[in-house]
Amino acid sequence: MFGLFNKQKNEENLPEWYAELQESQQRWFTFLEKLEAKMEEFAAAAIPELKEILQSDDDLYKRTFHRVYSGVNGQLSNIREKARDTYDEKILDVYQNYNSQISVLSRHHNLVSDFRTACSDRYYDFDNQYEYWRKQIEKTQERDLEIEYQKILDEFDAIKNKFSCTQCGGSIEIEKIFLIETYISCPYCKTQNTFAPSTQGRNLQNIARGLAEQRTAHLYEAFETEDKKERELYHQRHELSLSKIHESDKKVLNEIQAKMDDLEEQRQFVIKNAPKLYQVYLRAMYDEWNKITPDLKEHNEKMYQNQVHNK
Amino acid sequence: MEEKKVNSFLDRLKQKAQNQTNYGGEMEISDAKMNAKDCPNCGAGRAKQDGVTHCAYCGFEFITVKLTDGVYIKKEDNSI
Numbered sequence A: 001m002f003g004l005f006n007k008q009k010n011e012e013n014l015p016e017w018y019a020e021l022q023e024s025q026q027r028w029f030t031f032l033e034k035l036e037a038k039m040e041e042f043a044a045a046a047i048p049e050l051k052e053i054l055q056s057d058d059d060l061y062k063r064t065f066h067r068v069y070s071g072v073n074g075q076l077s078n079i080r081e082k083a084r085d086t087y088d089e090k091i092l093d094v095y096q097n098y099n100s101q102i103s104v105l106s107r108h109h110n111l112v113s114d115f116r117t118a119c120s121d122r123y124y125d126f127d128n129q130y131e132y133w134r135k136q137i138e139k140t141q142e143r144d145l146e147i148e149y150q151k152i153l154d155e156f157d158a159i160k161n162k163f164s165c166t167q168c169g170g171s172i173e174i175e176k177i178f179l180i181e182t183y184i185s186c187p188y189c190k191t192q193n194t195f196a197p198s199t200q201g202r203n204l205q206n207i208a209r210g211l212a213e214q215r216t217a218h219l220y221e222a223f224e225t226e227d228k229k230e231r232e233l234y235h236q237r238h239e240l241s242l243s244k245i246h247e248s249d250k251k252v253l254n255e256i257q258a259k260m261d262d263l264e265e266q267r268q269f270v271i272k273n274a275p276k277l278y279q280v281y282l283r284a285m286y287d288e289w290n291k292i293t294p295d296l297k298e299h300n301e302k303m304y305q306n307q308v309h310n311k
Numbered sequence B: 001m002e003e004k005k006v007n008s009f010l011d012r013l014k015q016k017a018q019n020q021t022n023y024g025g026e027m028e029i030s031d032a033k034m035n036a037k038d039c040p041n042c043g044a045g046r047a048k049q050d051g052v053t054h055c056a057y058c059g060f061e062f063i064t065v066k067l068t069d070g071v072y073i074k075k076e077d078n079s080i
Helices: A017-056 A063-101 A109-139 A144-160 A205-217 A217-243 A250-290 A294-310 B002-019
Strands: A182-184 A192-196 B032-034
Touching: A017 A063, A017 A109, A017 B002, A063 A109, A063 B002, A144 A205, A205 A217, A205 A250, A217 A250, A250 A294
Parallel strands: none
Antiparallel strands: A182 A192, A192 B032
16 A cells, blocks of 8 residues: 555665765764863873962962963863864764755665764763863862961951051051951041051952852752752653553552652652752851851842842 | 873963963062051041041041942041
């Protein structure tokens, strides 16, 4: 009927253009392998260097480190760009070319789509690899802010009783860590003295958030783990639902269904719970931040309100 | 060979980063300081209750703008 089931002999054999597709695919795979090796070699050499530069950089803002850091990142994204351009040029173009020539009804059309799937899967793997190295490089900028905070506290302890009024000579106590120049009036003659905090002291406002985040990192991690659970539970449930397809035993089916319901319940719980954990983290982080720089509390709270409503 | 290329690239990058000057010039690291500004007109100091914008004795204007509430400076610091 309609010749649907008549095998046509000339379509039995693989068409000649298939060899070209295979060659393209092979080349693409080798190309990505080479890029991956290059990326790995580069990142592996750069990471220890970056760590060393961060240690030895005596600039307050670690600018030398950040220059090298962005250079390394730029090099890495160059590699990625190369892959993307080649993918567009050598894979997508070839695919589109054949896709327009070969009818979807042709028996061989799947060869064309398989070609694209295989190549894009490989590309996806490459991109994952890139992400992995980028994260490793990102980690090199982490430094222990507790040490820097302690230095600021020590400095404050050393200077807080050191000053005296320039007008009458009475001693002036610095009551807290000031972040910018401020007037301090002499308790004896009431003259307004201008106090200029040290460069190190001023830097407190720059490290405060980082330090607060560092101190509440465990809460953020708790949120992230909970957030990721949703997908895991979904996939577990999905696998169970697949196992039901060839099952006819009612008892087994019921058991599977019960398990699936249980997983779904857990999943729904996680969906509700993850944002709550995020709120817990956010509040704790801002509390910690306010503790470090109480003067900026009003400003920080505004930012907190924005973040709370946006999430 | 390949190893050398990577290292020379990194070395060059490092060298360049170290030699680059910062926008805005060298950074000054300063210690905490205390200072007081006397009126350049009559030599009087500024007392807390008189505010910081004008000299209480001769009326010399230290700050032309009207102060608003900030982190440390408050509205009350305006001279009347």
